[in-house]
Amino acid sequence: MKSKITIIFLSLAFLIGCSTSKEPRNLYYAKLEVRQYFEDTTRYLKDVRKVVEEAKQYVEKNLDTSKNNAAIFDVDETSLFNYEYLRTFDFGFTLESWEAWIDSAKAPPIQPVLDLYKFLKSKGIKIFFITGRHESKSKKDIDPTVKNLISVGFVDFDGIFFKPRSPKMKTSEFKSTIRKQLAQQGYFIFINIGDQYSDFEGEYSGKTFKLPNPAYMTF
Numbered sequence: 586m587k588s589k590i591t592i593i594f595l596s597l598a599f600l601i602g603c604s605t606s607k608e609p610r611n612l613y614y615a616k617l618e619v620r621q622y623f624e625d626t627t628r629y630l631k632d633v634r635k636v637v638e639e640a641k642q643y644v645e646k647n648l649d650t651s652k653n654n655a656a657i658f659d660v661d662e663t664s665l666f667n668y669e670y671l672r673t674f675d676f677g678f679t680l681e682s683w684e685a686w687i688d689s690a691k692a693p694p695i696q697p698v699l700d701l702y703k704f705l706k707s708k709g710i711k712i713f714f715i716t717g718r719h720e721s722k723s724k725k726d727i728d729p730t731v732k733n734l735i736s737v738g739f740v741d742f743d744g745i746f747f748k749p750r751s752p753k754m755k756t757s758e759f760k761s762t763i764r765k766q767l768a769q770q771g772y773f774i775f776i777n778i779g780d781q782y783s784d785f786e787g788e789y790s791g792k793t794f795k796l797p798n799p800a801y802m803t804f
């Protein structure tokens with residue numbers, strides 16, 4: 586009797602296994618979908634705008650001007666849009682090509698986020714960028730990321746923090762460490778806008794607003 590039950594159980598497990606095993610979607614179609622999402626601005630920008638509207642409403646409802654309020658902005662796929670790079674390399678990545686793209690300082694802004702930046706500035710909220718980018722190796726008067734941000738409209742901010750090249754650490758660890766330092770300096774981390782969960786993990790996250798990004802994931 587026991588062996589019959591075992592056989593029935595194993596047969597069922599085999600059948601379930603067969604029915605749930607499925608070849609993943611072909612990468613060609615996955616990339617095509619991501620391209621269509623970004624290129625059809627009625628989809629990507631609409632989704633970004635929705636998050637930005639939620640952030641604005643949150644600020645209107647919860648702003649306490651007696652605090653030294655700070656807003657945390659991520660850079661890539663939050664403030665600046667690197668789709669030209671992503672498309673050129675078919676969503677591939679090498680540190681060399683990526684740093685050359687950063688040095689070109691030609692990423693356009695993500696317009697709804699630029700609008701949010703201006704809105705927060707008008708409310709007297711301090712703006713800090715915390716980015717997984719490293720400081721540029723190229724010897725320039727002004728770091729290309731700073732130059733890029735200023736040239737597209739993020740003209741005035743209270744600080745920008747680049748991830749150190751060494752020691753190696755997770756982006757989430759770096760970002761939460763900086764937020765903690767800001768809090769220790771007396772800032773209230775009010776809101777935090779980014780496209781990756783690593784923008785929000787850890788202490789002093791503030792109220793988080795997650796933008797869409799189906800192209801990549803950083804940790």
Ligand SMILES: [Mg+2]
Nearest residue numbers: 659661662780
């Ligand atoms: Mg990002």
